[in-house]
Amino acid sequence: MQGLRTQAKSLRYFHFQGMVKDWSVFSELVHLTNIQELSFVKANFRCSEIEMLASSSFPSLTKLVFDTTSFRFPIIIPEIIIQSSGRKLRTFSLPAYFYPSYDGFTPTVALSVAKYCPNLVHFEYHTTKREFSQLVILFASCQNLEKVMLAGNPEDANELFIKLANLELPNLREFEITAQWSYTAISLESFLIRSKAPLRCFVIRSSPCFSDDHLDVVLRCLGDKLHRLYVESAQEMTKLMLSKANESISDFVYKMIDEVYNPGWLLEG
Structure with a gap:
């Protein structure tokens, strides 16, 4: 983490993969003010890092990727980052993820993208039928969309x-x-x-x-x-x-x- 702190101002790309025992690494993200790409692969997010990420802002962020990740709380972490750092985002990817089942809970990832990412060009997302109306709003709001990938389980x-x-x-x-x-x-x-x-x-x-x-x-x-x-x-x-x-x-x-x-x-x- 000390090495990460020393490169905080110059670092442009942060890639995180797999399980980790010390989630305090996420407290260091707040210092990466010039980061342009964030990537999380096969990460199993817990509750403790939500506050860490919520306090971070990445004004230069253009690419945000979550690949096969798990969220152990009914708050989808990408939404937190999108709301604070989505203005310049051009690529967003969340093609496969898991969250625990809570009655009445529906992710609003697509809605957050529609609201906070006007410059989005590339969008990948695993969706359910309950989120189809959000997708329509996203397509209407993100006029620059050039490339879209939609994944999902059986639906009409x-x-x-x-x-x-x-x-x-x-x-x-x-x-x-x-x-x-x-x-x-x-x-x-x-x-x-x-x-x-x-x-x-x-x-x-x-x-x-x-x-x-x-x-x-x-x-x-x-x-x-x-x-x-x-x-x-x-x-x-x-x-x-x-x-x-x-x-x-x-x-x-x-x-x-x-x-x-x-x-x-x-x-x-």
Whole structure:
């Protein structure tokens, strides 16, 4: 920690990985006033460090990453950092995390990002259906979004696509859905046409529903404007549709999966 203190003013990147016995290291973060990137990987946060992080402010922060982290209290720590240091944030990532189940508790991470991160460009998040309305607010508020990855457990996502269709997303060039969501080709078409998102890369992983009809919608709506299309689905595509996709898209990959993996440890349903 003494070494960290001596580099406090010049340090630009702080990466924390794994378990730790002495959480007082977080008390040193308050001194990292010029930090630009914060990254926490496989960290198991307890209650004691909440106050330490709450007293810290990072006015130059542009990238904040939490990868496979656990929060043992119904306060999601990224929200605390976002509220004090989100103004210049361009990248925020929370693709897989755990919090204990408390009745009536719903994370408001997406809502905090929408409110405090107007310059966000890259957003990755594991979401539940209860947070879909927050996502709509986020897309509406963060007009500079270029790259989005959404993860999640099995949900009906038709309502989300229909609500996003009411927004214009002029800068969204990469969209990845790493979620076991079900949605119709009609709702997907509504989103692609009405949002006017200029997608160049569209990635679908672990899908239980993506079928010939969905692929047809993508080809009709995006056509040769799409540079990359990756589809991982439990549905078998016909040779005709696969041939059309290969002709239209320079980088097209389709993988059929036998079953969709459900990571039950991630959040509650």
